Amino acid sequence: FQLGNSMNGTTVAGGNGQGSASNQLDTPYGVYVLNKTGALYIADYNNHRVQQWNLGATYGKTLxxxxxxxxxxxxxLNNPSNTFLNHNxxxxxxxxMSNNRVLRFTMT
Incomplete structure (x- = not known):
């Protein structure tokens, strides 16, 4: 594939400076994109949380x-570095990462 004519990206999560507010991220690592809705599941490394950002949202929800x-x-969590949802x-x-484990959470 090839990028379009514009080489400019679009901010889809964060972009409000480094921090811990719901509209901020601090060293985002892994991102998983939900196929059905385009929601992002972001491992927010230095905030020790996983956030869900819905398509077009201006803030995230801690999951x-x-x-x-x-x-x-x-x-x-202690420095989460990646997220993944099973096929269902x-x-x-x-x-x-810093706890040397992989955790599984049930989605509701």
């Missing part, structure tokens, strides 16, 4: 982790 709080309990989109898998 996993607690913003800016890392830890080893099953409700906390019933489970969200998160590579919880």
């Amino acid at each position: 996993a982790g607690v913003t800016a709080n890392s830890g080893t309990s099953l409700m906390l 989109e019933t489970y969200l898998y998160v590579n919880d």
Whole structure:
């Protein structure tokens, strides 16, 4: 494939400076795009969370982790680096890098 005539990208998540507000990201790593809706599932590395950004949204919703709080309990993440949904989109898998584990969350 080839990019169109314009070499300019379009911001689809974040873009409001580095931070932990719902409209900000801090070192986004892995991104998974939901086929049905185009929603993005973003591993927000330094905020220790996974955020969902719907197509055209100006803010994200935290799905996993607690913003800016890392830890080893099953409700906390420590530098998530990638996300993936299974083919039925019933489970969200998160590579919880600094905890040396992969977590599975049930999507509701």
